[in-house]
Amino acid sequence: MNYLYYPGCSLKGTGKAYEESLLAVFDTINVLLEELEDWNCCGATAYMSISELKAFALSARNFALAERQNRDTGTARLLVPCAACYLGLNKAQRYLNEYPELFSTVKEALDEADLILSGPISIRHPLDVIYSDIGLKTIKDNVVRPLQGLKFACYYGCQIVRPYADFDDQFKPYTMDRIVQAVGAEAVDWPLKTRCCGGSLTGTIKDVGLRLSYILISEAKKRGCDMIATACPLCQFNLECYQKEMRKLYRHELDIPIVYFTQIIGMALGIDPHKLGLHRLFMSPLTAFQMRATSGGVHVRN
């Protein structure tokens, strides 16, 4: 099994730990990832606010590159960890497919640069790939440090399961919960799995953005979670980096580590925390991880 990997701009910047942990985990379970050569911005959110057509063309260039680089016999498989990129690329593909006029316009533009846009490619999120392709059994079999006793709030964010993904339930997603359970931890039942974290509002209309993030964190705290597991670089950033400001603003002790779900898997697989980028987080989850790892005795092999 091998995939083309589309990191997107965030995973090379603020979301570096996501990339590091993702690559480390896939390496450990022997799934080959090959970075998409010369990939460009997916054209998501902020770009969409200026030109929709050009946003679709940006995505389309990535599709053409993926097809060119694809070494499999079937359709190219593109692994997209960033939620905004995942949505942006998925949306572009969906629209190019649904609106033939749009497709021919974009195709014509791509022709100018000798890029060939042909059939659809398969756009996959790591949650989907780990749950459906790799399988929970493989994950379980590779666990060396079960995370018994750790409680996670699994936060999917808005743009992974909505509105184009078909690998999970749009209203009550479960894939991350199952993955967290597979490594021996507990996925706390909470209703805010897909509630918006505020997105880029934390940087633009701050009071509103912070309030949305605060609602998520305080609910996770109330339900006794040790950490919040995320699958999106912007969600992780919002929930983690503004905790100090939220504490001041809402006078509420919030300290709770926000980790990527790939870091959780990595810890259970016994990967070196440094390789998982744990040192890049503002609030280190290391003590929580280690405390549980030594106290938890039973192995989760079934």
Added chain:
Amino acid sequence: MEEWRGWRKISYESELDHLFVNEIASIPGGDKLFTCIQCGTCSGMCPLSPYMDYTPRQIIAMIRAGLRWEVLSCYTTWLCASCYSCTVECPKEIKLTDIMYAVKRMAIKQGVYPKKFPIPILANEFFKSVEDSGRSSEGRLILKLFLKTNPLKLFRQTGLGLSLFLKGRFSLKKETIQRKNELRSVIKALETEHMVKSREELGLLKETTI
């Protein structure tokens, strides 16, 4: 934000712009707008509607009524964080998030927003950097945003910036693709007269010509 809000409470028939709804409906799948039953599911689902001046349901009604200025100058579309809850819940499958984007694009294009309002500036800077180098450079983008909106705020954020830098998550390096010309020729092709014309004929994607 009071200064750029529409003041009029009553609009007379002669003041309504009936072409407005067609412009919005020209986005892919936009014609579903006409099927809205005003049930309010979108407003109920929206995590941001408590902060909005008009709820998403009202926006749809206003677009259909032809209240161009009121819609373009409202706060609602800027608050939309594009989380798509409305889109997936709408019983009539109206793509509300896309409509919000269409209004946002129109407002940005026509400059209907207060001076130094961060959202259009962020969008413009993001657009420019991608147009120029094919990727967005987070660090530079944030820096430009602060410089163009409120440079004083930059000082308040230095703590956060420094911590991110120390954790290796912030850099001012310019991210870029290698074959910039390839991307530019694609973008340029979309701007040629022939393409713009063919799009107009299709009645599609008018946003670039409005």
